[in-house]
Amino acid sequence: MTKTPTDRHSDDVAFIEALAGILARNDLTELAVRRTWGEDDSLDVRVARHTTVAPAAPVVQAVAAAPATAAASAGPVAAPAVEDPAQHPGAVTSPMVGTAYLAPEPGATPFVSVGATVAEGQTLLIIEAMKTMNQIPSPRAGVVRRILIEDGTPVEYGAPLMIVE
Amino acid sequence: MAIRRLFVANRGEIAVRIIRAAQARGIATVLGVSAADRETLGAEMADRTVVLGPAAAAKSYLDERLIVHAAKATGCDALHPGYGFLSEKPALAALCEEEGIAFVGPRPDTIARLGDKMSARALAQAAGVPCVPGTDHIASLAEARAAAERLGYPVVMKASAGGGGRGMFRADTPADLAAGFDRASREAEGAFGDPRLYMERFVTAARHVEVQILGDGQGGVVHFGARDCSVQRRYQKLIEEAPAAAMPAPLRAAMQEAAVRLCAHAHYRAAGTVEFLYDVARGAFYFIEVNSRIQVEHPVSEAITGADLIGLQLAVAGGEGLGLAQEDVRFDGHAIEVRINAEDPRADFAPAPGRITRWEPPAGPGLRLDTHARAGYLVPPFYDSMIGKLIAHGPTRASAIDRLVAAIDAFVIEGVRTTLPLARFILTHPDFRADRITTRWLEETGLPAFAAAA
Numbered sequence: 001m002t003k004t005p006t007d008r009h010s011d012d013v014a015f016i017e018a019l020a021g022i023l024a025r026n027d028l029t030e031l032a033v034r035r036t037w038g039e040d041d042s043l044d045v046r047v048a049r050h051t052t053v054a055p056a057a058p059v060v061q062a063v064a065a066a067p068a069t070a071a072a073s074a075g076p077v078a079a080p081a082v083e084d085p086a087q088h089p090g091a092v093t094s095p096m097v098g099t100a101y102l103a104p105e106p107g108a109t110p111f112v113s114v115g116a117t118v119a120e121g122q123t124l125l126i127i128e129a130m131k132t133m134n135q136i137p138s139p140r141a142g143v144v145r146r147i148l149i150e151d152g153t154p155v156e157y158g159a160p161l162m163i164v165e
Numbered sequence: 166m167a168i169r170r171l172f173v174a175n176r177g178e179i180a181v182r183i184i185r186a187a188q189a190r191g192i193a194t195v196l197g198v199s200a201a202d203r204e205t206l207g208a209e210m211a212d213r214t215v216v217l218g219p220a221a222a223a224k225s226y227l228d229e230r231l232i233v234h235a236a237k238a239t240g241c242d243a244l245h246p247g248y249g250f251l252s253e254k255p256a257l258a259a260l261c262e263e264e265g266i267a268f269v270g271p272r273p274d275t276i277a278r279l280g281d282k283m284s285a286r287a288l289a290q291a292a293g294v295p296c297v298p299g300t301d302h303i304a305s306l307a308e309a310r311a312a313a314e315r316l317g318y319p320v321v322m323k324a325s326a327g328g329g330g331r332g333m334f335r336a337d338t339p340a341d342l343a344a345g346f347d348r349a350s351r352e353a354e355g356a357f358g359d360p361r362l363y364m365e366r367f368v369t370a371a372r373h374v375e376v377q378i379l380g381d382g383q384g385g386v387v388h389f390g391a392r393d394c395s396v397q398r399r400y401q402k403l404i405e406e407a408p409a410a411a412m413p414a415p416l417r418a419a420m421q422e423a424a425v426r427l428c429a430h431a432h433y434r435a436a437g438t439v440e441f442l443y444d445v446a447r448g449a450f451y452f453i454e455v456n457s458r459i460q461v462e463h464p465v466s467e468a469i470t471g472a473d474l475i476g477l478q479l480a481v482a483g484g485e486g487l488g489l490a491q492e493d494v495r496f497d498g499h500a501i502e503v504r505i506n507a508e509d510p511r512a513d514f515a516p517a518p519g520r521i522t523r524w525e526p527p528a529g530p531g532l533r534l535d536t537h538a539r540a541g542y543l544v545p546p547f548y549d550s551m552i553g554k555l556i557a558h559g560p561t562r563a564s565a566i567d568r569l570v571a572a573i574d575a576f577v578i579e580g581v582r583t584t585l586p587l588a589r590f591i592l593t594h595p596d597f598r599a600d601r602i603t604t605r606w607l608e609e610t611g612l613p614a615f616a617a618a619a
Contacts, residue, residue, distance in 0.1 A: 130230035156216040
């Protein structure tokens with residue numbers, strides 16, 4: 001019964017292609033599916049056609065990969081894209097539920113901004129839970145590519161906060 | 166003020182049970198989960214789920230700051246702690262109180278007072294509830310002999326300063342006392358730096374019995390009868406039943422009355438259980454402790470009374486009061502519960518986590534299954550191994566046993582090993598049928614017989 005990784009991969013590609021077909025046939029702009037086979041064994045797919053309006057929720061905003069392929073008017077060409085920033089190799093995720101703060105106190109300069117170079121262990125932001133301030137260190141040295149949350153955003157465990165690479 | 170939105174700070178079958186009870190009362194629910202429990206039945210049923218932290222309980226289910234933060238952030242006005250985890254930690258109850266969230270349980274000071282053995286014992290004595298008869302410090306063999314005459318043999322001597330069995334010995338006769346006294350004093354001195362000993366009456370044949378109560382916090386307390394949970398292994402209950410039929414009815418009534426007296430004295434709020442040791446030979450009961458939470462085995466009390474104990478907890482926490490008097494609690498028939506643990510009873514109860522590939526529960530009159538398990542569910546290795554509770558209710562104890570055995574036979578579970586085969590063995594054992602077991606029966610008689618029958 002167990003499938004090999006190769007089987008699973010080609011199954012996944014076929015599945016995503018099928019979703020793209022559904023998207024095109026039904027003139028949809030977006031289609032998201034989560035399939036769970038088990039713990040740590042799931043597939044998250046969001047298939048979307050490029051539109052000019054960015055989704056309101058900051059965490060869902062796509063990394064605009066290869067925008068050349070499909071203009072909005074170019075017909076029903078679907079661009080498969082795995083969107084979850086939590087899966088990004090540079091993602092820094094929240095270690096707990098809490099409220100995210102980008103600066104040490106209200107009105108102060110944020111710990112980091114997009115484009116900043118950070119050292120491993122440098123504080124990126126704070127997650128507060130019941131007045132306990134938890135400083136979130138950068139897991140690696142690198143550059144802050146994206147900040148995925150706004151100051152004061154409630155976050156859950158595992159929520160992507162920033163992308164540092 | 167009735168509860169509008171309830172935060173459920175637990176997992177597994179009790180989370181499902183609490184969500185159902187809340188839904189039945191029109192209360193919205195938010196479930197706090199660890200990353201390992203994201204895709205569970207409870208998470209599907211709750212109106213909203215918040216991921217508190219990673220799988221490790223210390224960073225999720227055992228962190229009261231995360232839990233209360235999540236409860237506040239989601240606009241909850243009450244919090245149910247379930248059992249285990251933080252349910253009996255005053256810190257969670259206190260934090261809820263500070264933040265204006267109704268804690269579905271006793272006040273923090275009540276939890277702290279009952280959680281300490283000495284203060285709980287003092288409370289029981291103040292309420293006129295009997296404790297295991299014993300002495301203060303005993304300085305000499307002569308004093309020990311006099312005390313033993315008064316208490317009646319057998320007795321047990323224990324070190325005042327410590328536990329773990331050191332300095333402890335049992336004496337059935339004055340000669341045993343003489344033989345053990347000096348050595349025990351020296352052992353206590355060596356282990357704890359304090360040679361002092363005290364004495365308690367030794368209960369040869371004991372049953373674990375307990376009374377389910379519900380208090381309004383103002384001194385109003387009703388009881389929902391007594392349960393017998395004598396089938397235990399290493400103090401873990403495997404089978405529970407109600408009523409405690411092995412106890413003579415007048416004695417049981419006196420025990421229930423004592424439990425109510427104790428909780429009324431403490432102005433106890435919410436559901437609780439007063440545990441007693443029943444000394445079969447002497448026909449006496451002694452207070453052990455109060456569990457200041459709902460218990461795993463509450464369904465057997467619900468079965469014989471028709472009460473919804475979790476619903477009543479929510480009513481009390483919402484300030485609606487008990488809504489019933491003692492005479493409104495009616496008793497009907499007998500109920501037995503078996504815990505279904507994902508453990509291998511033939512391999513020293515080794516935990517058996519894994520994926521449940523088939524799950525076909527029985528159905529029929531008088532049956533109840535409380536569970537979060539289903540086909541495809543992965544029993545995680547991080548938490549308690551209990552995956553469900555099967556409860557049978559019948560007009561008599563014998564009929565409840567028969568229904569439960571038939572239900573176990575019809576239950577198809579594949580993918581994980583469970584304790585159900587052992588439960589079936591116990592239920593059909595002549596000692597259990599005749600209701601003549603004690604708290605030591607399973608380890609001394611039941612398990613060896615089960616191993617031999619394999």
